[in-house]
Amino acid sequence: MTQKAITKVAPHGLKVTQAADIKQQTIHLEADAVIVGSGAGGAIAAYELAAKGKKVVVLEAGPYVPSEKFSEMMAIAMGTLYQDHGGQANSEGDISILQGACVGGSTVVNAALCFRTPDYYLNLWAKEFGLTNLAPAAMAPYFDKVEANLKIRQNARHETSHGAELINAGLEKLGIPPGIAKRNIKNCGLTGFCFAGCVTDRKQSMLVTYLPWAVAKGATIYADTRVTKVLATDGRARGVEAEVIDPASGRRKATLHVDAPIVVLAAGPVQTPLLLQKSDLANSSGQVGKNFACHPTMSLSAEFDKDVDDFHGATHSLYVDKHTLPEEGGYLLLNAVQDPVEASFQVEPGTGKPYVSYMSRYRNTIRLITLIHDKNVGEVSWKDGAKHIRYAVDDADFEAMKAGLKTNARVLFAAGAKRVHVPTSQRLVIESAGEIDRVIDGLRNEPSRYRYTSFHPQGTCRMGADPARSVVNPKGETHDVRSLYIIDASLLPTSIGYNPSETVYALASYISDQINAAHA
Amino acid sequence: MSELTRATLDALAQIQSLGRRDFLRFGAVAASLAAVSATGVLAPATARAALPPGIKVMTEGELAVFQRLLAVMLPTEGSALVPPAQVPVMQTLDAALLATMPPHILQGLKGGIAYFNDGPMARYGKRFAELSDADASRFCDEWSNAPEAPRRALAMGLKKLVGLAYWANPPTWAPLGYDGPVSRKWGLQSLGNAPMPQ
Numbered sequence: 132m133t134q135k136a137i138t139k140v141a142p143h144g145l146k147v148t149q150a151a152d153i154k155q156q157t158i159h160l161e162a163d164a165v166i167v168g169s170g171a172g173g174a175i176a177a178y179e180l181a182a183k184g185k186k187v188v189v190l191e192a193g194p195y196v197p198s199e200k201f202s203e204m205m206a207i208a209m210g211t212l213y214q215d216h217g218g219q220a221n222s223e224g225d226i227s228i229l230q231g232a233c234v235g236g237s238t239v240v241n242a243a244l245c246f247r248t249p250d251y252y253l254n255l256w257a258k259e260f261g262l263t264n265l266a267p268a269a270m271a272p273y274f275d276k277v278e279a280n281l282k283i284r285q286n287a288r289h290e291t292s293h294g295a296e297l298i299n300a301g302l303e304k305l306g307i308p309p310g311i312a313k314r315n316i317k318n319c320g321l322t323g324f325c326f327a328g329c330v331t332d333r334k335q336s337m338l339v340t341y342l343p344w345a346v347a348k349g350a351t352i353y354a355d356t357r358v359t360k361v362l363a364t365d366g367r368a369r370g371v372e373a374e375v376i377d378p379a380s381g382r383r384k385a386t387l388h389v390d391a392p393i394v395v396l397a398a399g400p401v402q403t404p405l406l407l408q409k410s411d412l413a414n415s416s417g418q419v420g421k422n423f424a425c426h427p428t429m430s431l432s433a434e435f436d437k438d439v440d441d442f443h444g445a446t447h448s449l450y451v452d453k454h455t456l457p458e459e460g461g462y463l464l465l466n467a468v469q470d471p472v473e474a475s476f477q478v479e480p481g482t483g484k485p486y487v488s489y490m491s492r493y494r495n496t497i498r499l500i501t502l503i504h505d506k507n508v509g510e511v512s513w514k515d516g517a518k519h520i521r522y523a524v525d526d527a528d529f530e531a532m533k534a535g536l537k538t539n540a541r542v543l544f545a546a547g548a549k550r551v552h553v554p555t556s557q558r559l560v561i562e563s564a565g566e567i568d569r570v571i572d573g574l575r576n577e578p579s580r581y582r583y584t585s586f587h588p589q590g591t592c593r594m595g596a597d598p599a600r601s602v603v604n605p606k607g608e609t610h611d612v613r614s615l616y617i618i619d620a621s622l623l624p625t626s627i628g629y630n631p632s633e634t635v636y637a638l639a640s641y642i643s644d645q646i647n648a649a650h651a
Numbered sequence: 652m653s654e655l656t657r658a659t660l661d662a663l664a665q666i667q668s669l670g671r672r673d674f675l676r677f678g679a680v681a682a683s684l685a686a687v688s689a690t691g692v693l694a695p696a697t698a699r700a701a702l703p704p705g706i707k708v709m710t711e712g713e714l715a716v717f718q719r720l721l722a723v724m725l726p727t728e729g730s731a732l733v734p735p736a737q738v739p740v741m742q743t744l745d746a747a748l749l750a751t752m753p754p755h756i757l758q759g760l761k762g763g764i765a766y767f768n769d770g771p772m773a774r775y776g777k778r779f780a781e782l783s784d785a786d787a788s789r790f791c792d793e794w795s796n797a798p799e800a801p802r803r804a805l806a807m808g809l810k811k812l813v814g815l816a817y818w819a820n821p822p823t824w825a826p827l828g829y830d831g832p833v834s835r836k837w838g839l840q841s842l843g844n845a846p847m848p849q
Contacts, residue, residue, distance in 0.1 A: 143841065143843040143844060199841070203831070320837070322833050324833075330835075339845055340844070343845075470829065472818040476814055479807075483724065483726050483784075487726060490827065491826070494828045556806065557792070558792070577800065579807070580803060
């Protein structure tokens with residue numbers, strides 16, 4: 132199948148077929164490759180395959196929201212950019228699990244923070260999962276490539292925030308080396324609105340990079356299009372069935388069928404296993420949906436005796452990874468600006484006047500996030516016709532969280548905090564550095580006690596050489612179904628303790644090369 | 652584990668997961684509600700005349716629980732914060748959150764509200780909506796630190812809903828010194844799509 136002639140990249144916006152554009156009730160397409168999902172994995176695969184002349188169709192369940200509609204009041208856009216309108220959670224409901232659900236996926240709404248996969252994990256994956264092909268030396272060119280393409284670079288000195296400057300001073304006082312954030316942002320506007328999508332296209336999300344490049348190479352993108360089944364015959368993928376949903380009414384507008392000898396699932400670590408389970412494919416190992424991890428985070432909120440105004444600036448400026456590897460403690464500290472609404476429910480100062488008093492001093496507060504490397508103890512599955520994310524923080528991981536919270540609180544007090552609030556259901560305040568150990572040691576791993584957030588679901592279709600222990604082979608193809616590939620954070624055999632976006636970018640480039648080599 | 656139904660626990664899960672993104676959605680609905688109300692287009696809740704305009708999902712009893720919660724959560728007298736009476740908090744909550752919930756989640760939430768309302772009966776001899784400010788505030792703090800996880804979840808979840816519906820309204824930001832959106836105000840121009848890599 133020949134690809135369309137190469138055209139120029141549009142200066143702005145993206146050519147996308149949306150539900151509103153669909154007139155017929157059934158659509159039948161033929162392509163060399165159909166890609167499910169348009170986030171980090173799907174967009175990179177779309178471009179890399181289209182660049183080799185393949186006819187590529189990308190199907191995205193979420194809507195297409197062009198960046199000029201990101202108002203920063205965000206009211207309208209926010210209901211459409213996140214999975215379940217931001218309401219996705221584990222079954223206990225005490226961990227919010229955030230994912231983008233729009234054209235461009237989570238890359239549209241993340242804070243653009245990038246880390247190369249630590250050699251520690253690449254070596255561990257080689258040893259424990261047979262992924263010798265992902266050794267550090269083999270992956271280095273892929274990291275180089277995506278860093279160049281996405282303008283991933285260390286923050287310039289001015290790319291910071293008032294809160295980050297305070298935290299930096301605290302780190303210096305304690306002799307803890309800060310890490311300077313690397314982000315895929317070009318000429319950051321320092322608005323602090325990364326999580327709402329970048330209005331001015333400075334964040335180099337898929338929306339302004341790989342997707343328009345893929346379209347220029349002839350790929351076609353359908354938004355509002357939810358894949359319902361992956362099709363396979365005699366152990367080989369042959370296409371997908373999907374529905375185009377009118378986002379206004381929620382009703383099906385058309386059915387869509389794509390015949391394609393290459394199927395790439397890049398719907399994310401929750402949706403990809405659900406789709407495989409629904410399709411009854413690629414699960415001879417019984418591992419589809421298992422091994423879910425999500426890097427739970429808790430934020431400590433510190434009060435200062437002066438205005439800090441930590442709501443604009445670089446969303447992330449610095450981090451502390453001295454203790455991030457499991458043997459070193461298993462936690463990462465990360466600063467982030469915070470708007471007043473998020474601040475309003477991060478802590479419990481006490482009902483009534485204490486709460487009013489706390490919020491009245493919002494300008495005086497900053498937060499510092501503790502993110503833990505967690506065990507792959509969760510599972511994504513269908514239950515009574517709805518998705519079910521079973522995950523609870525493991526007791527050992529909770530101890531890592533406590534260690535991280537102690538360091539976190541020490542940094543905040545060294546930065547000049549007058550008191551530090553712990554994100555528990557009840558009022559819990561650390562009044563001085565001398566109280567840190569007593570307060571944190573008193574925490575118990577209980578459900579609905581803490582205000583957790585997760586930005587990094589992963590691990591539900593793990594990659595490995597052993598078909599009995601993994602879903603996907605070292606080249607990204609499922610063990611059971613030929614030409615069915617997975618390219619998203621589902622692949623990660625273990626959690627990595629760092630933001631996984633660059634890991635997914637690099638794996639997507641690597642697997643795309645494998646697909647192109649196998650289907651030249 | 653508790654007297655709460657699975658549906659209520661599912662509803663609590665959804666509430667707990669609401670985050671920064673949702674408040675903005677609330678803000679939009681609140682803004683549109685305010686605009687609609689000003690022109691008199693918003694249909695009054697004629698079927699339930701005792702309910703204020705813009706309340707279509709809550710019952711009178713549920714509204715009373717949320718109003719009591721709002722009153723004890725945000726006693727703004729003596730502070731610079733905007734009094735809740737000047738903000739369409741209940742309308743924001745009703746239209747932006749409750750009206751958009753899947754039916755089974757909404758039903759579960761309604762069960763949770765009823766359970767929360769009945770919670771003080773044993774200790775205080777009254778329902779939550781009937782408690783004094785001091786007792787209602789004390790009850791909230793007791794349930795926030797209850798040994799039973801569902802009670803903690805309810806106290807956190809219902810307060811979060813009310814808080815979101817208040818802070819989602821941009822006029823509440825000014826007393827905090829927060830200036831909201833800035834890209835257009837700062838004159839930042841779009842950089843558009845990145846060029847194709849060579």
